[in-house]
Amino acid sequence: MKRSPISTVAALVLITFAMVFAQARPDFSGKWRFNSGKSSRGTQGNTPDMIYPSDLTLKHTAAELQFVGSSLRQADVKAVYKLDGSEVLVTSDPGITERAKATWEGVNLVISSKRIVPSPGGGNFITDIKQVWSLKDGKLMIEETQSAEGLSTTGTFVFDKIGS
DSSP: OOOOHHHHHHHHHHHHHHHHHHSOOOOOOEEEEEOTTTSOTTSSSSSOSSOOOSEEEEEEOSSEEEEEEEOTTSOOEEEEEETTSOOEEEBOSTTOEEEEEEEEETTEEEEEEEEEEEOTTSSEEEEEEEEEEEEETTEEEEEEEEEETTEEEEEEEEEEEEEO
16 A cells, blocks of 8 residues: 555644644743843843843743732832733833733743833833743743844843742
8 A cells, every 4th residue: 555645744744733732831830039140141230231020920820821020129010921812911110011912832932022111301112022931950941032223132031940
């Protein structure tokens, strides 16, 4: 019996889909603390190029990711990301507006957002942000790219789990 090329291709496509969907998506739940020694240069120090809360409290379910980010002497950043790609509001400092969407790309969670900060001189400063979340060796890795006014900066924030 001879196999047709079409049936061979169809079998390979089905096997590939099965392998992709068989990969378990990570559970980001827990309390996490920023690890400056493992993170990219420019994400720590007195004048970092990129900033992120130093402590994260995350509750992750199949439908959403509840996020609370805190740092000393700063207001908490809070969001409930819907994992179906619905747009949500991220709460931050007064006057700052941020809307975000979260979707899965394989085993990585991708959060895309637009942050609008009013300028003292009038107008707005708009930053597009893309975060790719993953777990590697028990650490939470967040690779973030910020783009504003034609310039982009990318850095990786690494967090150690400190509680459940």
